[in-house]
Amino acid sequence: MEALQYPIGRFEVLPHYSAAMVIGYIHDIRQLPTLIEIAVQHLDEFQLETPYRPGGWTLAQVVHHLADSHINAITRFKLALTEDNPVIKPYDQDAWVKLADVQYTPINVSITLLHALHMRWANLMDRLPDEAWDRTFVHPEQGRSFNLKTQAANYAWHGKHHLAHIMNLKASMNW
Template identity: 45%
Template sequence: MNPLDLEKLKYPIGKFEAPQEYTSEYISAKIAIIESFPERLRKEAAHLTDEQLNTPYRPNGWTVRQVIHHCAESHMNCYIRIKWSLTENNPVIKAYDEALWSELPDSLTMPIEPTLNLLDGLHFRLAYIMRNLSPMDLEKSFIHPENNSEYHIRQIIGMYAWHSNHHLAHITSLKKFKNWM
């Protein structure tokens, strides 16, 4: 496979690009994306067969099922990281190995409906807490131990809106390629 084609399969909407400025309009738009993600994901995935759910979105990539379960796991970590940032002074968060998590039985074989339901409640909470952040809260941060980088909540909102759309595009691109529409 052509490396450019593989890159397009890995990043169908491109890589995350941070804005020059985190305006209130930018933050509100990203929160709306986060809030709508579970409904958009359900629309694209709820009717898929087990065979379709077990199809990788790219060569040597995760299956659709793994992608869906990964979104819940990643976004749960996002929620906890925001809560830590709001209640502790620049905490060092715990990293997790998403590749190893994706190989556990729940990611490989569990039905997606419980995860879609989890995402409904989780994203309601994410959007709720995000909408109620003050400008000072948006500046609160955590340290990621893998690269010792500091991430502000304002950045996390943009990154997780991108993350939602990124993985949704994995599914919609595969559906289009396989003519599952």
């Protein structure tokens, strides 16, 4: 079950992130919407409503979750850039994927949102001065501060994590 839930492994915070690593994370974030779009483009409604693992979200819920999560991510980035170590607001991602907008909105709407959001986010990150990457926010559920380098790494991982959910289900179902 662990391999189905975390197909690329769990995210691990590193003690240091080099400039080259950060550039790679920005690239990953920039490319994610296109990779998601390609991954789901030929799936039908039945396939999109299939959970990627027993007890997991459907592929449609995964796509909508990425939009929700990454809206929160860019907001957290901007809060950290404009406030001193702000406390961010967590949200219940499992409750969010059960809301009516996820159930009744086609995934292409969230994919379009991801394209626009990730362009703005990557453009922001591309232009951050070096010292800005050390700015932080507090995640109250974890009780500690995280810098923006760690968050770029986390969200680059997050996109690959959910892309792997989609790709692995497609492979296992021979879609």
